[in-house]
Amino acid sequence: MKSRAAVAWNAGAPLTVETVDVAGPRGGEVLVEIMATGICHTDAYTLSGLDAEGKFPAILGHEGAGIVREIGAGVTSVKVGDHVIPLYTPECRECKTCLSQRSNLCTSIRSTQGQGTMPDGTSRFSLNGESIFHYMGCSTFSNFTVLPEIAVAKVRQDAPFDKICYIGCGVTTGIGAVIYTAKVWPGANVAVFGLGGIGLNVLQGARMVGANKIIGVDINPAKVEIARKFGMTDFVNPRDVGNDKVVSAIQDLTGGGADFTFDCTGNTTVMRQALEASHRGWGTSVVIGVAPSGAEISTRPFQLVTGRTWKGTAFGGARGRTDVPQIVDWYMGGKINIDDLITHSMPLENINTAFDLMQEGKSIRSVVTY
Numbered sequence: 001m002k003s004r005a006a007v008a009w010n011a012g013a014p015l016t017v018e019t020v021d022v023a024g025p026r027g028g029e030v031l032v033e034i035m036a037t038g039i040c041h042t043d044a045y046t047l048s049g050l051d052a053e054g055k056f057p058a059i060l061g062h063e064g065a066g067i068v069r070e071i072g073a074g075v076t077s078v079k080v081g082d083h084v085i086p087l088y089t090p091e092c093r094e095c096k097t098c099l100s101q102r103s104n105l106c107t108s109i110r111s112t113q114g115q116g117t118m119p120d121g122t123s124r125f126s127l128n129g130e131s132i133f134h135y136m137g138c139s140t141f142s143n144f145t146v147l148p149e150i151a152v153a154k155v156r157q158d159a160p161f162d163k164i165c166y167i168g169c170g171v172t173t174g175i176g177a178v179i180y181t182a183k184v185w186p187g188a189n190v191a192v193f194g195l196g197g198i199g200l201n202v203l204q205g206a207r208m209v210g211a212n213k214i215i216g217v218d219i220n221p222a223k224v225e226i227a228r229k230f231g232m233t234d235f236v237n238p239r240d241v242g243n244d245k246v247v248s249a250i251q252d253l254t255g256g257g258a259d260f261t262f263d264c265t266g267n268t269t270v271m272r273q274a275l276e277a278s279h280r281g282w283g284t285s286v287v288i289g290v291a292p293s294g295a296e297i298s299t300r301p302f303q304l305v306t307g308r309t310w311k312g313t314a315f316g317g318a319r320g321r322t323d324v325p326q327i328v329d330w331y332m333g334g335k336i337n338i339d340d341l342i343t344h345s346m347p348l349e350n351i352n353t354a355f356d357l358m359q360e361g362k363s364i365r366s367v368v369t370y
């Protein structure tokens with residue numbers, strides 16, 4: 001079949017909207033009509049050429065919501081007409097990691113996802129006979145895409161696609177980092193570095209679990225107003241206090257350091273600040289941001305010897321097929337706010353504007369509706 005899709009031809013080049021060919025789903029796969037997709041910083045990161053797994057030409061996008069239109073042989077967990085959210089972190093419920101219940105990092109199809117193909121090593125996308133790579137197993141910048149059934153979460157039918165698409169990455173990553181990965185306790189002091197599409201969801205997750213101080217750190221003061229709306233109690237601008245004073249500013253606000261800190265920037269200097277701003281003896285710092293391929297983090301080992309824990313999270317530690325439907329329920333029940341984070345929406349033809357707005361710090365989330 002044919003599908004409109006925004007194709008990334010080369011690193012750094014704007015996407016172009018094409019009519020691509022999409023081959024039907026094979027065994028264990030489903031064809032999904034994507035109704036809406038968010039644009040995440042990770043899409044921009046891969047487009048920039050800094051992603052070790054970035055392949056071109058590719059159809060990017062990993063934050064979508066849509067409807068199952070066709071199922072391949074042997075598919076049992078979803079049917080035609082089901083509403084689904086694609087999962088870049090699938091949940092096979094059979095691999096060692098899924099069975100361990102210790103991590104959400106399902107391994108069943110991870111290697112082919114990183115190679116830009118379906119699990120059988122081939123692509124369902126082509127244009128004029130030339131194959132186009134998938135991206136993170138999702139490719140939500142195509143109106144129709146193919147996914148393994150283990151990589152879709154079935155969700156309720158009354159939830160609006162143009163809002164719940166954001167649960168496909170940003171919302172779940174931010175809130176999940178708080179509740180599944182860090183397990184922030186009521187009354188904890190929290191510091192969030194980077195108040196974008198992810199960091200603001202960390203803020204609302206921290207508020208949800210009853211955190212005490214929720215400190216936001218960002219170089220863009222335009223983020224303050226929305227951050228306060230999502231639970232920020234105090235703000236630190238590294239450009240005002242001085243980059244070398246960020247850690248002490250947080251220690252002063254918390255009486256020695258935050259119980260939990262989160263990096264939502266992808267900047268390795270910030271990751272170090274976040275670790276060192278966590279409390280001696282028990283502080284935990286969670287890396288969410290994705291750093292350029294080849295970048296490394298450093299700190300004095302003394303920071304760890306003195307009881308801090310440095311950890312990371314992908315997709316907020318959420319088990320997609322299990323946890324995502326519940327997060328949709330939280331949204332529908334008014335427990336979490338998504339609407340105010342979606343600052344821009346546009347048709348696929350204007351998708352490059354979404355990247356520009358994000359790079360300029362003028363949007364939180366842009367959503368493309370098909």
Ligand code: NAD
Nearest residue numbers: 041042194195196197198218219220266288289290314315
């Ligand atoms: P974004 O562009 O919306 O937000 C980034 C924010 O960081 C901006 O507000 C920016 O002003 C701020 N910032 C930049 N440099 C800073 C600095 N030196 N100090 C303080 N603040 C700074 O991006 P996003 O969509 O929120 O994504 C954030 C990061 O999370 C990206 O690296 C993205 O790739 C990553 N990410 C990771 C996961 C995961 O599963 N681990 C999921 C989604 C996104």
Ligand code: AHE
Nearest residue numbers: 040042051052053110169290293314315
């Ligand atoms: N391809 C990159 C890794 C990028 C990365 O860490 N991605 C996160 C999700 S970001 C969503 O916006 C992730 O899920 N990581 C775990 C995994 O298995 O990829 C690189 O550096 O090679």
Ligand code: ZN
Nearest residue numbers: 040042169170
């Ligand atoms: Zn993302």
